[in-house]
Amino acid sequence: MDVDKGDTITGAPFVGQSTKATIHRRDKDYYFDDGSAIFLVGTRLFKIHKTLLTRGSPFFQMMFALPSGAIDQDGQSDDRPIRCYDSLRDFRALCWALYAGPSEILAQANPKTMDISKMISITVLGQKYDFKILMDWALDMLEGFLAKAKGNFIDKVQDWDRVGKIFVISKQSGRSTLAHRIEEDWLHHILDREPYALTNALIMAEGSPEFRTFHAKAYYNHLKASGVFKSKPSEKDVRFIHEIAAPETNYLQSLNDTQKLRILQGFWSLSLLKIELAKVPGPKLPDNPACATHARDCAQVWREWWEDLFDEAEYHDKPLEDPWNIIEAASKKASKPMKDPEPPCDDMIRAGVKKMAEDFFSGLADRFMIP
Numbered sequence: 184m185d186v187d188k189g190d191t192i193t194g195a196p197f198v199g200q201s202t203k204a205t206i207h208r209r210d211k212d213y214y215f216d217d218g219s220a221i222f223l224v225g226t227r228l229f230k231i232h233k234t235l236l237t238r239g240s241p242f243f244q245m246m247f248a249l250p251s252g253a254i255d256q257d258g259q260s261d262d263r264p265i266r267c268y269d270s271l272r273d274f275r276a277l278c279w280a281l282y283a284g285p286s287e288i289l290a291q292a293n294p295k296t297m298d299i300s301k302m303i304s305i306t307v308l309g310q311k312y313d314f315k316i317l318m319d320w321a322l323d324m325l326e327g328f329l330a331k332a333k334g335n336f337i338d339k340v341q342d343w344d345r346v347g348k349i350f351v352i353s354k355q356s357g358r359s360t361l362a363h364r365i366e367e368d369w370l371h372h373i374l375d376r377e378p379y380a381l382t383n384a385l386i387m388a389e390g391s392p393e394f395r396t397f398h399a400k401a402y403y404n405h406l407k408a409s410g411v412f413k414s415k416p417s418e419k420d421v422r423f424i425h426e427i428a429a430p431e432t433n434y435l436q437s438l439n440d441t442q443k444l445r446i447l448q449g450f451w452s453l454s455l456l457k458i459e460l461a462k463v464p465g466p467k468l469p470d471n472p473a474c475a476t477h478a479r480d481c482a483q484v485w486r487e488w489w490e491d492l493f494d495e496a497e498y499h500d501k502p503l504e505d506p507w508n509i510i511e512a513a514s515k516k517a518s519k520p521m522k523d524p525e526p527p528c529d530d531m532i533r534a535g536v537k538k539m540a541e542d543f544f545s546g547l548a549d550r551f552m553i554p
């Protein structure tokens with residue numbers, strides 16, 4: 184956290200182009216007397232070394248290559264600083280990254296000592312100012328954190344906007360492992376019915392087509408969290424008699440009309456899918472004219488295999504009621520041969536089950552009418 188105490192106030196208040204006097208304070212850590220470029224962020228002045236900026240950033244190389252006087256803020260005095268419209272937190276983190284010592288850098292590799300807020304700030308400004316190596320390093324640290332402290336990222340950041348920014352940057356820079364871990368953490372928060380987890384997911388995903396599948400998963404997890412696929416109601420969240428039918432318990436009320444339509448359409452479509460999956464004797468096996476005993480042996484094994492799927496789940500007291508849980512369980516079961524001896528079409532049937540799992544997520548956004 185930034186501490187403001189101890190900052191010095193520059194002599195006379197700076198009078199800018201407007202007539203309003205503004206007091207600019209020098210940053211206590213990053214105003215170096217022998218620095219070579221003065222920046223103004225908010226009302227804070229920074230004097231840092233150009234070499235450190237140009238060394239890692241083509242953006243600053245270009246900026247400082249401009250002929251002197253081409254910009255009216257040249258960064259050579261407190262009266263003519265280079266203005267940056269970043270948050271103080273982000274800019275100080277960038278300075279930290281430029282000047283940090285080896286032990287401070289090393290501490291970031293340990294989830295217990297890592298400063299997650301700094302890593303986010305460095306990633307955000309690293310992208311903005313083209314500090315590729317710094318940005319990649321901060322993303323590596325975040326990825327390490329998410330691997331070791333699973334499910335802890337969002338709780339630690341406590342700021343949906345910043346979580347969203349890292350999610351977007353990790354997608355844009357092809358960091359699929361990191362993006363996947365953030366997605367898992369986010370969906371888990373929706374499943375836990377954390378206030379704002381869904382609305383923030385929708386805000387982020389609605390403007391970004393590359394988050395189409397995440398968008399659909401957000402709705403899907405919200406549906407799961409509401410328990411609509413369960414045959415037995417949850418014992419948690421039991422409401423009082425006066426709450427049950429009261430208008431404010433309408434759980435769709437925080438959504439706009441488009442979002443309401445999407446969730447209703449998705450629910451309808453997934454409910455039909457669930458009915459299809461739970462039907463006895465299960466989905467129909469496609470014909471295979473090349474298999475002589477298909478109708479007898481293969482179809483028989485398939486029917487028993489599918490029924491076993493539900494029996495086994497029931498036996499373990501984890502009934503399959505959610506459409507994805509049915510497909511997921513089938514897909515797991517399909518990693519082994521169906522029976523010993525294997526039926527002639529064993530490979531074909533199991534490939535079909537696995538394809539069902541792929542199709543579920545690739546088609547999920549269509550179920551929620553996500554454009």
Ligand SMILES: [Zn+2]
Binds near residue numbers: 476477
């Ligand atoms: Zn067959």
